[in-house]
Amino acid sequence: MSKQNRSGFPILRPLALLILLISGLLYFTQIFNEPSQVEEPKNQSRVDLREALSQIKLVLLSSGSFQNHSSSVSKVIDGDTVRLKDQTEVRYLGIDTPEKASPFYREASQKNRQLVEDKSVVILSPKHKSRDSYGRLIGVTFVSPESKPPADLVCVPFRLLSSGLAHIYIKDSNPLLSSLLPAYQQAQNYAIQQNLGIWKTFRLNSKNDFIATRFRFHKKDCRHMQGRKKIQWISSLTAFKSGRSPCRTCRPALHP
Numbered sequence: 001m002s003k004q005n006r007s008g009f010p011i012l013r014p015l016a017l018l019i020l021l022i023s024g025l026l027y028f029t030q031i032f033n034e035p036s037q038v039e040e041p042k043n044q045s046r047v048d049l050r051e052a053l054s055q056i057k058l059v060l061l062s063s064g065s066f067q068n069h070s071s072s073v074s075k076v077i078d079g080d081t082v083r084l085k086d087q088t089e090v091r092y093l094g095i096d097t098p099e100k101a102s103p104f105y106r107e108a109s110q111k112n113r114q115l116v117e118d119k120s121v122v123i124l125s126p127k128h129k130s131r132d133s134y135g136r137l138i139g140v141t142f143v144s145p146e147s148k149p150p151a152d153l154v155c156v157p158f159r160l161l162s163s164g165l166a167h168i169y170i171k172d173s174n175p176l177l178s179s180l181l182p183a184y185q186q187a188q189n190y191a192i193q194q195n196l197g198i199w200k201t202f203r204l205n206s207k208n209d210f211i212a213t214r215f216r217f218h219k220k221d222c223r224h225m226q227g228r229k230k231i232q233w234i235s236s237l238t239a240f241k242s243g244r245s246p247c248r249t250c251r252p253a254l255h256p
Ligand SMILES: [Zn+2]
Pocket: 217, 218, 219, 222, 223, 224, 225, 247, 248, 249, 250, 251
């Protein structure tokens, strides 16, 4: 008995160590393999969203080139407008949420409320033309990281776009919007792919039925397009993907 133990032990010990080592390796291989499993094609759009957020972080690093305004949100007016404690009214830059009486108006306002109400925010605005014709501050709203509950990076327009409760809306180009646009487009494309919110109300296809202008697209009989000589035809899908928004007069591509 004692002889067996003495002769077996030196062999058993390296064997046990080897088994431990292999199981340890297997365990770690599994752990390190997990991220690549997350990045399978079906989750591609989520990965795109993460990339888009890193782009926004880069924009924040260069925030010195833009105007900063800090306060807290006292009232949410609708999906894309809030009033701050210091009475400044803020209209989110580069997006549009449904108007009153339109589908998803209530959802967009609720989402905005959930994101910013009573929270400290930082508004990043262009250095020039930072106010609109109503005197509102035009800017990108970020929830301050010190807000409770602690937030990672909450870029409010980005969240509204990725939830399908806003679409990109460009009035004038400016350096701030240009640097954010690729991330906005990724967020919007994600919501289109997932058919979220407002995207259920649009007819999205590749038929070149609409007329493109720089930032909008129109029905061919829109009164704003009358007498136009050079016509650039565009499909609803390409129009949205390029960051154009539907004309507010002719309201193209809506489901009947
Ligand atoms: Zn139009």
